[in-house]
Amino acid sequence: MCRHLASLGPVRPLAELLADRPGSLYRQSWAPRRQTHGTVNADGFGIGWYPPGAEDAPARYRRAVPIWADTELPDLARTLHSAAVLAAVRDATAGTSQDAAACAPFRTGRWLFSHNGAIADWRRLPEEIDSGLSASALLGLEASCDSALLWALLHRRLDTGEPPGEALAAVTRQVAAVRPQARLNLLLTDGRTIGAIRWGDTLSWRAGTDRVLVASEPCDESDGWQDVPEHSLLLATRDQVRITPIPLPSPQSPGVEQEQSHDIRLHA
Template identity: 35%
Template sequence: MCRWLAYSGTPILLDELLYKPRYSLIDQSMHSRLGVETTNGDGVGVGWYEPSDQPVPALFRGTGPAWGDVNLRELARVTRSGLFLAHIRASTGTPVQQTNCHPFRYGRWLWCHNGAIHDFRELRRDLMLAIDPDLFPSVAGSTDSEVMFYLALTFGLRDDPLRAVERMAGFVEQVARAHGVASPLQMTVGATDGDRVWAFRYSSEGKSRTLSFSTALTALRALHPDMELLRGLSEETRLVVSEPLGELAGAWNEVPESSYGVVQKGDDELGAFTPR
């Protein structure tokens, strides 16, 4: 399985989250505490929007272990963004190659995934045949995660992200049933169009991988008034993470089982996720 994070808020340097926290994403690539695998060394990627009005987000993906990627370290040291998605990969059987590294990108959209479609090789043909023919040429890799992304795009991700991902999940389960595959889907997903961030936590067996979001900044400042970093961030700043980046009291809230969340300007959303 994998680890990922999504950040939305006051522009910060990428290394503030990728490297500096006690349990940073790069630390999790070697010492994951809550993942299925302790080590996530099969690739790394980050996509970001800066300037925020650029038509296509920037994307860096490398096939080596995140802890040894000197190019990522240099990039993170000087790159500032108010919205980015980062991912460290542990392969579930597909090759370690750049096109299989997350985030995946289509137009302004970025997508990353932790989990798996069980027995994906058996289901892969039927799933891929359902992808919109106009989108199909853009599929570049061989992962179940990328297929999920293009199915979600096929089912309307750009117009109604919640319904599109619910339809994607329902379709995967429908195809799996036809092949006699029980409990096929395990996922936490992060997706963004550069404006809002969507997060999804779901599994067919009802035992999903971990996913948390950060507490509102006003509450964090009240709990930890001496933390200088918190003073420089806007009230809109939020983090969604596979695994908390530290043990700061009151900082993290678990996303409930079978739920989705939206980080956006104004009030965020949290609701039930139901495959269709």
């Protein structure tokens, strides 16, 4: 299992999100409060952000060491600034690669992606679903891990123009139909919106006067944190959060059915 977060708001130092809060991602690497699988997230970390003036080209910093072991990170985090961030600390799934390439966020174009969870026997997954992935795409996965495969499945849909919410829900249901015990908490951002799935672990969100945060667990003790319901899709901008139930998959209903959404307007 892992811990991750995504944030949209005004330009701020990365340290405000990663380390300066009492329940920050930094602390969650060794003392998560709501993690239900695994106890320490020490198999690597990654940060993705959108540098001011270069928002179409998100930057990444990833390492296959515990986040607390990177002595250069505090200086980087206090001097780097962004309006949008996606970051994660990793507890590696057994049988996956251990290098930095397996650490979220995964990136293609404007998109950053993270997976908090695990898929059993994930290497056989493309044979059991209509993945649409070619042999070259599978051989070219960025890392040998379930998260990289999920990103390939998701990005294929995004690349055809499928809206991010529909793509997230469709991939989740597609995988869950053949791996009912899979844990599929997902985060996706293009620097303007956040898409998230809660499926098998905790996920919370909070909207303040200037920022929207979505995280595996609350990053501080402030009021306003709300749990995303299990089996739900969250779509957030700076002005609105929409939460939509995702119907459980079944052999009789492989598609994504429409369920009533719950819209929360953040500002008058």
